[in-house]
Amino acid sequence: MGEISYLLFQAVLAASCMALVFYGIFFVKQKEKIRTVARLVLLTAGVLQTLYILLRYLQSGYTPITSQHETIVFFAWSVTWAYLSFRWRYTVKNFGTFISLLVFILLLIAAVASHAINPLPPALQSWWLPVHAGIAVISYGFLALAFCGGIMYLLQEHELKSKRFGYFFTRLPSLESLDQLNSHCLATGFVFLTLGIITGSIWARQAWGTYWHWDPKETWSLITWFLYAAQIHQRFSAGWRGKRAAIMAIIGFASVLFTLWGVTYLLGGIHSYAQ
């Protein structure tokens, strides 16, 4: 099964790479036909990712979301499917190019990380594992969309403000659609993030006895949560939108990445399983 799993991961990597290539060509040429192909390839990559995660589940006997490799693959999976579910409702011009780039970078990191299947530590042997970790990483998927939208917003805003129209001007969508994307993705991502923290807290009560005990990972999750909460609050109360919202989405995502990796490698703590 290890052989199949290895081959399947290579297929995932190849499909994601192809999706990036096709979206890249579409970005340059802006031909409808290429976009259709790119979408199909990304969908295929998404399906392959799902299959890989299922296979890994069968292989190890638990939800594959504990090691670094597994977490990142799951992260890439949630970004891909968050995008595919999102674009089912809205079309944002050339968003796919940015998303497929992010997915490919994540999968490259996953390819470098150790593929080894470790025995599950006793603390994680619970049905809370898929619920808590799954929800948390799905929230990261939506927050990643907001991050990409934020970068696109800043690029487009720069073109419009500087009045020198470069390569991106015609290729990027309107500011309003990017701002809307930011708002929708943050709302969805924030709900999942909140659920992730609540389920984590309940699980902590069961596993460690207290709901909250200021472990670095918990602290940083809370910081991230406050960053997003403040932004959403400001959007509704003071009308923070546009550039400010885009910058906040980028800062928030940086905090997400730090919570995911920075805490594990720099701060440690009892929550750092994925080494």
Next chain:
Amino acid sequence: MPSDMILLLGVNHKTTPLAVREQLALGNGYEQPLHALRGIDGCKECYLLSTCNRVEILVVAQEGAQVETHIAKLLFGDSVAPAQHQDYLYIYRNHEAVHHLFMVSTSLDSMIVGEAQILGQLKEAYRHAAELKCTGPVLNKLLHKSFSVAKRVRSETLIGASAVSISYAAVELAKKIFGNLRDKNVLLVGAGEMAELAAEHLVGQGVRKVVVANRTLSRAMDLAKRFNGTAVSLDELFSQLEQADIVISSTGAPNIILHKQDVKPIMRARRNEPIFFIDIAVPRDLDPELNDLDNVYLYDIDDLHNVVEINKSERDKEAIKALRIVDEEALKFQSWLDNLSVVPTITALRKKADDICHIELERTLCRLQLSPDEQKAIEKMALAISSRLLHDPVAFLKNDSCKEQHDVKTEMIRAAFGLVDKN
């Protein structure tokens, strides 16, 4: 005639920044400037075109006269030092002037190649000049020709079809900011023609509401009626800005009407909803620093130029075709102009012959007792003799084979027939 030349002086959006163009003395109205131009020594015919992108003066002047410096002084007034005139001013003479005029009328020289507004502006300018009797035989012919060249270019090339006007560029930008324009409100500040055109484009995109704010309410109401909108007075500008998404400003105000510090509180009231200002007025209506505010996008006329630059390459092919037509027509006009030096000589020649005929006829007919029919027959004969005699010298003058020697030929004929030189 040979000692006259066609002279074209001007400034446009390419040579002169908006800030300088706003200061031009000849930038306002037609009547006064035309009177001033006509008063210049050595200026026989004159015409002035003043649009928000260019001010151009076309004159027929006596060679050797200091017309150029006089016009430059008149054009710039006191705003620019004489030493700097050359930095901004372009001067074309004779064939070049004709060519440039055709470039302008066909909109090949426009900020937005292929736009149709310029022809209307040219006709309007010509109407003013003609009413004040500033134009003469040369400019009348030249300007009419420039109109027909513009029409020819429009019908023979696709330049107009792919033409993007300023308003079109504004719509494209609005789409990049707002995406869909369906639920957006447009506010027209000032009711100029350009604003009207831009609004027309936006209404074509299905904007929700058009509000016209103007100093004179009646004009605002007229314009508002066209777009099913509402009219407000200019005093309500600030409160209107809270609801507007796209603001097109084109007042004739001499100063800035909206400053950065005015807009800041408005943005707070709008809860930072993006707002797009388009300043198509010269002099500018809106503080350039508005663009520094978050979610405020300000474009003036020069900025809109850049937007249009994007799909320039598509139009270049058609522009080459149009340029060929302009070259062709300019050459044709040149040959008409060359012939023109011959025309007065021929007229003088015919007049002399006619005069002689009539004098001799009168003398003879009053001595003879003839019936009216017989009188007529004799008259006819006399005129026929003179015209047949003149046929060969006229054909000689009109002959195109040795064009360069027109001057020599006319001199020869004038001397031979004893025609008095009027110049």
